[in-house]
Amino acid sequence: MSESQNPAVEALIARSQRLGADPKNTNYAGGNTSAKGTAVDPVTGEDVELLWVKGSGGDLGTLTPEGLATLRLDRMRKMVDTYPGVEREDEMVAAFDYCLHGKGGAAPSIDTAMHGLVDAAHVDHLHPDSGIALATAADGEQLTATIFGEQVVWVPWRRPGFQLGLDIAAIKEKNPQAIGCILGGHGITAWGETSEEAEANSLWIIDTAAAHIAEHSRPEPFGPALAENAPLPQTERRAKAAALMPTIRSIASEDKPQVGHFSDDDAVLEFLAHAEHPRLAALGTSCPDHFLRTKVKPLVLDLPADASVEDAKARLRELHAAYREDYQAYYDRHADADSPAIRGADPAIVLVPGVGMFSFGKDKQTARVAGEFYLNAIHVMRGAEGLSTYAPIDESEKFRIEYWALEEAKLQRMPEPKPLATRIALVTGAASGIGKAIAQRLAAEGAVVAIADLDLEKARAAAAEIGGTDVAVGVAVDVSDEDAVQQAVDETLLAFGGLDIVVNNAGLSLSKSLLETTAKDWDLQHDVMAKGSFLVSRTAAGALIEQGLGGDVVYISSKNSVFAGPNNIAYSATKADQAHQVRLLAAELGEHQVRVNGVNPDGVVQGSGIFASGWGANRAKTYGIEEKDLGKFYAQRTILKREVLPSTVANAVFALVGGELTHTTGLHVPVDAGVAAAFLR
Template sequence: MTDTHDTVHALLDRSHRLGADPQNTNYAGGNTSAQGTGIDPVTGGPVELLWVKGSGGDLGTLTAAGLAVLRVDRLRALPAVYPGVDREDEMVAAFDYCLHGRGGAAPSIDTAMHGLVEAPHVDHLHPDAGIVLATAAEGEALTKECFGDRVIWVPWRRPGFQLGLDIAAIQRDHPAAIGCILGGHGITAWGATSTECEANSLDIIRTATQFIERRGRAEPFGAIVERYRPLPPEQRRARAAALAPVLRGLAGTDQPQIGHFTDDEGVLDFLSRAEHPRLAALGTSCPDHFLRTKVRPLVLDTDAGAPIDEVIARARELHAVYREDYAAYYRRHATAESPAMRGADPAIVLVPGVGMFSFGRDKQTARVAAEFYLNAVNVMRGAEAISRYAPIDEAEKFRIEYWPLEEAKLARMPAPKPLATRIAFVTGGGSGIGRAITLRLAAEGACVVVADRDAEAAVRVAAEIGGPDTAIPVTVDVTDAAAVAAAVDAATLAFGGVDLVVNNAGLSISKPLLETTETDWDIQHSVMARGSFLVAREAARAMIAQGLGGDIVYIVSKNSVFAGPNNLAYSAAKADQAHQVRLLAAELGEHGIRVNGVNPDGVVRGSGIFAGGWGAQRAAVYGVEEKDLGAFYAQRTLLKQEVLPEHIAGAVFALTAGDLGRTTGMHIPVDSGVAAAFLR
């Protein structure tokens, strides 16, 4: 009897190796399976089982929990009740009756090809080299030329039960075959052992790659077009930063999006060549590709070095045309049973000389869309080198894009968090109140830029939040206009723009008037008054370009309205910030940008300002021990409760999460009740 643990362990190891190499398959693409003997929990006797990657998983990170577990005898009995290709979608529900015990993950649409093929181990992958043959105009003949009888051509068929039957018939009728090329789609391989199956998958990929290299012609994308030649790196990154908010706003016309930018050499070369407009218009082919990238990209036709205003104007024109074309595509193919059109905006925008912008419901989705389109570029290159790129036709793409099963999969996704698709930029985010704010905004679904003068602190907090799909660190001195502009550019390049800015960076020097130096005055006004102005100005520039509105929140202070002793420079700078809130609320409202403030007081624990000497100074003023300062502040309040950084973060969330969407120009006190600081 095969040990269940060993079978699953070998399957996971194989999946991880295959999924770790993008030459083998794309993120979340493909699936693997293994058969073995388990124990029937009812009879206690042996039962043949299939472990197969479940719906929505990724091979490179697959765990045992991501495997669907089904009984082989029940799977093999399904053809007897199969109602035919016109009703094959009904068979997905039938998989539930084949589950073993609790069944593990939900079975995917590809379960049939794993369960019906009479081989203990099966891999289904989407390697670029395999899809080259699958999308070449003479794909069947080229597959024969490349592999002989070892790998068999299977004409295009939408993934499902009938495709599983087709592959099972290929495997049964061609005993010498190790796998097949699925027209328009990818590859499937099998083996008697996990090791043999993996070796066969890699053999197909390696052989196809060598065949394409040996047989392919040079420059399949045509000659370089001078007007599309890539700009120098620094220039194209600057242009990308200027374009990103505009394109994100256009791509978010129907639903808000997060953006991603890449100037990968493969993309730049493709866009510099004469054939790129024709090939881009054909769209992608592999279902995994166009479900992520949409039926085709939006391609700008401006010169690489054209004035930026001209490029933006042309982008707006082409976006309007794209939306009209997409709506027409939907009307051409939709039936009474089709789901409603999900949105007419592009997921991929290609800008010659600059690179590729991609968009999705979160950063990972946007990034993966770019990876998939780069896969598609590689496929186009290979197919044009050995033949002619001939993806599946538009009607078939629509059938998959608006497949009821795909719609059901989307409906099962969890509801988005309150700040999903929002991009937050928090100054002073590396410690204290700023850290608490970044953690809260990220927890509520925002992508966060942790901006701080202390590079190590920014890196530490960004890592605490998660990887670069969630948070990035940016080192910035908010008193430096060029540095602030560069930091906002970094945000737009990372996530597509900026929606929510928190002016939190600050410091305090507590001295009586006669001991306050000009330097004391200047540094506090420079960081808080000037710094907030510089950040708000650059952020507003990006927000206005996006056309999506936004939020700017100032972390001010109770001291902006309360006159306390020995605190002139700090309190005056905070009063400056407080009035910036009012002034900017009045000016930016026409753009849908709301500007509000939070007035904390007595935030001692976790505060970078208090830890940097401010606590000792204030304790001396009030005649208490520094360790007792937080309790002292609490006792002078109406609520007698200490204020923590998390409470300030909660106020920022309340102002920006949507329930106060008609509020601007307001200051929220978060001070446990200081009557002298009540706003009047």
């Protein structure tokens, strides 16, 4: 019988997924669950007692058998005899590796001792908002006794580790009537002799705490409402958020570039609209899972909701300077010779009254989850303040967690980032053809991408092919419409926190002779490509400049920008316009470290929306060939005799933005397999 078929493992996985699927029970990647049972040792053929426990870094809601660490209980129990004491408890984590059973599986987490040493077949350790509210209340121990009687025991704050496992094991032994604990400053632990019993006990603790808070909380736990901080109307709120986002990203990225996320959740807006939010925000979060992702406290704008965007930007920069000084002082107060180096002094969470929360991380998922964790913290503060006073763990204890050698080792084990990690791209005309290939390549290299297209449904479908909304989103844009372009850029900023790469790819073509080309034909092509590229570049440049992080603007022009072909006057003229925009913008934006380059493809037939919409038939007619042979025809007229594909153009775009051509701007890269008449002179 394979491990995944073991009844104890099957029950554990099902329970974990149910618990992790509901955010009231625990946060993303927070908490861990376990089961004890027997399996046959393949070496001896005898039964052996095992512990299956969620491994380091996994998420309960999506847990699979591969995400479990499997350890021999006899060896784990022997560790109690060799435990050198709390001052050296970190050494025990490495010893877990010598207790592992079988091949594969996840690395054991710091909480493994809690699960292995507690005398119960099934153990859950969770981070519910209701439980942490009690755990961070100033009189949490008394509240625990009042709410649960002898069924749930209070455990004073202790950093997760081997000693905490010993403490909880001792509490269970001394309190046979107990079904679990409230862990001061941290969360809850519950147990049972069956998987069903453990799950029921966990949920009872969570729901009982939540019901007590709801029934007994004072009416305004965050203090009186502040009229000047009331939420702005949604449209105004999101417009202001988009206007502030480049500034906020710049202050969150001074040490290293970050990706962002915006939330105007009702709970966030309510928190910021009440008088006690500055005091509570300054106290910071408490649960280790929270402050590891949110930093010890957020940066909070201290202006009213109706403050102008320019005033807000200026004040945010002042507050950022003070925040960095404060964080450096926090590090200096607690660091010793063995502490890891400071990891950066920029905020991970920025709160703007009336607008919402801006969160940042190394990628979109990390940024989004950081915001979700701070939302958890707001719920915790509401519960604690409603019953008592919010009293998180001491700052020194937070530092011991944040700059824990074990946490540093986990960070060092992270894989090397991809070339475009932390970079945010906007690609126009990206629902098909060249644009879609570019978006796919940028995402494959680590970027997050906004796929902008005239057809929103196709844009969203193309984004879904790349991945979830943590990787790509679809946005609607008519690039010839100034307001629509602003909206598309704003949606990109709100989706990913900023903008680094802009690809002007949207286009169309009408193949007509001079005499057949109407003024409407001319205006249409110039509106989409010449005017459209100008509008996109101008709108994006404001964000690129404000961020202060440099960036790339790439124009997908054409060999026709320099090659004179028949029956193509409007298209070729507008491509020449785009080509000169590259030179003009390279000269203008260089002082801001924004590089502007172009790609000149030859006819890209495969997957092309332009060719499918009639352009291909017209060009085939012009050259006197069958439309199906157009790609081969274009290839045969080149020096290399090779057809240009959407992926070929995408390769060139990546070459320009991928980090190697750092000193290149104003360049046009031919991607035409060699057309001598289009050589750049």
